[in-house]
């Protein structure tokens with residue numbers, strides 16, 4: 450068996466402290482939540498919250514009760530620092546969305562922004578479903594491939610980003626339905642963009658600079674296959 454090197458993409462994102470590391474960035478997030486019914490009594494979970502840009506935005510703009518969870522300890526430290534600096538009562542948890550210690554039916558809204566490709570999707574969606582209140586909403590901005598990929602290309606992208614799997618639109622719908630979600634809606638890629646934020650670590654592994662360049666090359670090389678969609682569904 451050939452052992453492939455572990456992807457360092459999430460190390461790059463965390464050490465560079467990239468905020469808004471999802472297609473459309475914070476501007477797409479803002480646009481999506483404009484049409485959701487959030488109030489200051491809502492409870493919201495940001496899955497794979499990264500440096501906490503979205504969690505902080507939702508807490509400060511809507512006065513809502515926000516929790517963020519992320520598996521990467523550097524991301525968690527940067528998100529906690531952001532909340533402290535801005536005096537925001539956002540709870541940041543270090544852990545995996547595949548299995549959490551959070552109670553059933555806790556949240557009115559759960560959001561995942563470019564997270565589910567990195568995880569075991571059925572496991573994570575089962576957990577997200579468990580955590581949502583009845584009638585709660587799940588919103589996901591996630592990579593969606595336009596067509597099945599050639600094995601070699603699939604391997605190259607998976608290995609570089611550390612993705613667990615790729616899904617086309619129809620695969621996402623099947624995954625949501627299997628988890629129990631209903632009223633599944635899909636919005637097309639809206640060509641909204643934002644400039645990402647950076648919160649650099651004091652020391653950054655030199656190879657991560659090369660990785661950043663490779664990431665931009667990969668984006669260009671595979672822009673015709675690596676698309677995204679905004680999914681929303683109800684428990």
Ligand SMILES: C[S@@+](CC[C@H](N)C(=O)[O-])C[C@H]1O[C@@H](n2cnc3c(N)ncnc32)[C@H](O)[C@@H]1O
Nearest residue numbers: 469470471497498499519520521545546562567
């Ligand atoms: C592409 S980044 C997106 C971060 C953030 N949502 C944003 O838009 O800026 C993916 C994030 O998912 C987190 N992640 C990956 N696997 C996870 C898991 N099993 N549970 C929770 N977070 C995870 C990574 O650590 C990383 O912060």
